[in-house]
Amino acid sequence: MKIAVFPGDGIGPEVTHEAVRVLQALDLPGLTLFEGDVGGIAYRRHGHPLPPETLEMARAADAVLFGAVGDPSCDGLERHLRPEQAILGLRAELGLFANLRPATTFPGLEGMSALRPEIAAAIDLLIVRELNGDVYFGDKGTRTLDDGQRQGWDMMAYAEGEVRRIAHLAFRAAQGRKRRLVSVDKANVLETSQLWRDVVNELAPEYPGVTLEHMYVDNAAMQLVREPGRFDVIVTGNLFGDILSDQASMCVGSIGLLASASLGERETAFGTFGLYEPIHGSAPDIAGQGRANPMATILSAAMMLRHSFGREADAARIESAVARALADGVRGGDLGGEAGTAAIGDAVLERL
Numbered sequence: 001m002k003i004a005v006f007p008g009d010g011i012g013p014e015v016t017h018e019a020v021r022v023l024q025a026l027d028l029p030g031l032t033l034f035e036g037d038v039g040g041i042a043y044r045r046h047g048h049p050l051p052p053e054t055l056e057m058a059r060a061a062d063a064v065l066f067g068a069v070g071d072p073s074c075d076g077l078e079r080h081l082r083p084e085q086a087i088l089g090l091r092a093e094l095g096l097f098a099n100l101r102p103a104t105t106f107p108g109l110e111g112m113s114a115l116r117p118e119i120a121a122a123i124d125l126l127i128v129r130e131l132n133g134d135v136y137f138g139d140k141g142t143r144t145l146d147d148g149q150r151q152g153w154d155m156m157a158y159a160e161g162e163v164r165r166i167a168h169l170a171f172r173a174a175q176g177r178k179r180r181l182v183s184v185d186k187a188n189v190l191e192t193s194q195l196w197r198d199v200v201n202e203l204a205p206e207y208p209g210v211t212l213e214h215m216y217v218d219n220a221a222m223q224l225v226r227e228p229g230r231f232d233v234i235v236t237g238n239l240f241g242d243i244l245s246d247q248a249s250m251c252v253g254s255i256g257l258l259a260s261a262s263l264g265e266r267e268t269a270f271g272t273f274g275l276y277e278p279i280h281g282s283a284p285d286i287a288g289q290g291r292a293n294p295m296a297t298i299l300s301a302a303m304m305l306r307h308s309f310g311r312e313a314d315a316a317r318i319e320s321a322v323a324r325a326l327a328d329g330v331r332g333g334d335l336g337g338e339a340g341t342a343a344i345g346d347a348v349l350e351r352l
């Protein structure tokens with residue numbers, strides 16, 4: 001079991017450290033961890049946010065545990081050298097087209113939701129976000145118009161094959177859950193979205209047991225806070241999925257709680273190769289203070305054991321330890337409490 005660990009910037013190393021402690025406590029057979037540089041730290045050490053040796057390390061591993069990248073001091077760099085290119089590059093180079101972002105209420109935490117507790121209590125949804133296309137990967141630039149103004153532009157595009165593979169994955173995910181799929185787009189305005197909707201509709205007859213609904217993204221943002229319990233699986237593009245998942249995190253209680261798995265088609269001896277990371281970023285505002293909540297990263301390690309190593313029992317063990325810590329009142333600053341990063345890690349370890 002070879003795991004490449006890429007801590008990255010800001011709170012990335014702090015939260016990754018706790019997730020590694022949890023993995024090490026599980027007595028996993030043949031567990032080998034190796035660490036690589038990504039993001040701003042990699043730019044400073046190697047002149048590039050995703051150095052070739054880091055990419056090689058990812059390719060040689062069975063799974064990647066990723067912290068976060070992003071450093072305000074790098075925001076003035078040319079775009080291809082910015083820290084964020086590390087995660088975009090890994091997703092593209094490793095063919096990780098499917099980003100699974102589950103959001104489920106934790107018992108006892110309903111009061112921490114930004115929503116009323118009785119509304120938050122019903123949340124149990126999965127956002128399936130396409131991760132290799134959309135405006136994030138289209139051509140982009142800044143040009144000067146005839147009247148002398150600067151204009152920034154980014155191309156949004158989806159090929160039907162890209163939509164088809166993520167839609168199949170989402171239909172199958174819905175089959176294994178409550179069999180309700182909501183496809184989120186902006187087909188009333190965008191051609192990209194109209195194609196998305198057409199392709200999803202073409203596949204629907206292959207999944208007769210799944211109820212398919214289409215929803216415009218503006219309405220979806222509203223429904224997510226009005227009645228999040230109505231959602232089971234949401235499938236959407238890269239940009240909309242990025243935004244809606246941060247929003248879903250506050251419906252549950254904190255961005256420090258939501259994990260993710262990024263999967264492609266590569267199979268290893270143990271399961272599907274994947275990259276696992278919290279949905280949050282490097283949080284420069286709290287970095288270096290030991291205040292970050294590591295639960296999202298710890299829960300991402302659980303997703304790794306499930307999807308990349310077929311170790312459901314170990315995954316469930318971690319998830320239940322996190323849930324029990326929360327039920328026992330262990331709260332980071334993001335949840336109105338006093339527990340620091342290491343104390344939260346300790347609390348999870350004690351309950352494993």
Ligand SMILES: NC(=O)C1=CN([C@@H]2O[C@H](COP(=O)(O)OP(=O)(O)OC[C@H]3O[C@@H](n4cnc5c(N)ncnc54)[C@H](O)[C@@H]3O)[C@@H](O)[C@H]2O)C=CC1
Binds near residue numbers: 255292
């Ligand atoms: N996958 C990645 O590596 C991502 C990187 N980023 C990058 O991270 C940097 C900061 O971006 P922001 O927009 O501020 O988003 P962010 O997710 O880093 O932080 C947003 C807010 O949530 C808080 N927060 C985030 N994670 C937390 C945790 N585990 N515990 C407690 N509080 C937490 C932060 O303190 C901040 O107030 C940027 O450079 C951005 O590009 C952003 C999102 C994803």
Ligand SMILES: CC(C)CC(=O)C(=O)O
Binds near residue numbers: 087088242280
């Ligand atoms: C930093 C971005 C590239 C991505 C992002 O915000 C995310 O994946 O959640």
Ligand SMILES: [Mg+2]
Binds near residue numbers: 242243246279
């Ligand atoms: Mg994001």
